[in-house]
Amino acid sequence: MELRRCDQNIIETLKLVEKMLKLAQQGDAEREDVACGVLYGVMLDSAFKIKKLAEQERDSHIKKGWWKKA
Numbered sequence: 001m002e003l004r005r006c007d008q009n010i011i012e013t014l015k016l017v018e019k020m021l022k023l024a025q026q027g028d029a030e031r032e033d034v035a036c037g038v039l040y041g042v043m044l045d046s047a048f049k050i051k052k053l054a055e056q057e058r059d060s061h062i063k064k065g066w067w068k069k070a
């Protein structure tokens with residue numbers, strides 16, 4: 001069964017968030033000044049917020065019966 005485009009976008013968002021989380025953690029571990037720490041802190045915080053929203057939307061689609069498994 002084909003995924004709905006809106007569901008595929010949620011999946012892609014969750015993939016992007018995982019990349020953001022990994023980069024923020026790596027960047028923070030390898031940073032050489034405080035400004036980079038601020039950058040990666042904001043990135044980490046933003047990724048967690050986006051992840052929460054995407055998961056809530058995915059769960060909403062599942063409850064409505066819209067979510068189609070690949």
